[in-house]
Amino acid sequence: MPLYVYHCPACGKDQEVLRPSSQRDEPLRCESCGNEDTRRSGASFASAVQGSSSRGFSGGGSCGGGGGFT
Numbered sequence: 001m002p003l004y005v006y007h008c009p010a011c012g013k014d015q016e017v018l019r020p021s022s023q024r025d026e027p028l029r030c031e032s033c034g035n036e037d038t039r040r041s042g043a044s045f046a047s048a049v050q051g052s053s054s055r056g057f058s059g060g061g062s063c064g065g066g067g068g069f070t
């Protein structure tokens with residue numbers, strides 16, 4: 001099961017959650033402020049494909065907004 005990262009625009013907190021890929025586009029409720037309008041900001045599979053170890057990339061990435069990357 002892949003690990004997805006969800007970013008809360010309200011408080012800026014990033015959360016990681018393991019969930020089926022079928023649920024990847026469902027918003028995750030922010031555990032910090034309760035906001036439910038979080039956004040998936042990335043997926044961390046078994047290996048760090050992205051390479052960079054910088055955490056908390058704030059939007060504007062290659063996979064922002066659209067969804068539907070295979």
Ligand SMILES: [Zn+2]
Pocket residue numbers: 008009010011012013030031032033034035
């Ligand atoms: Zn929040």
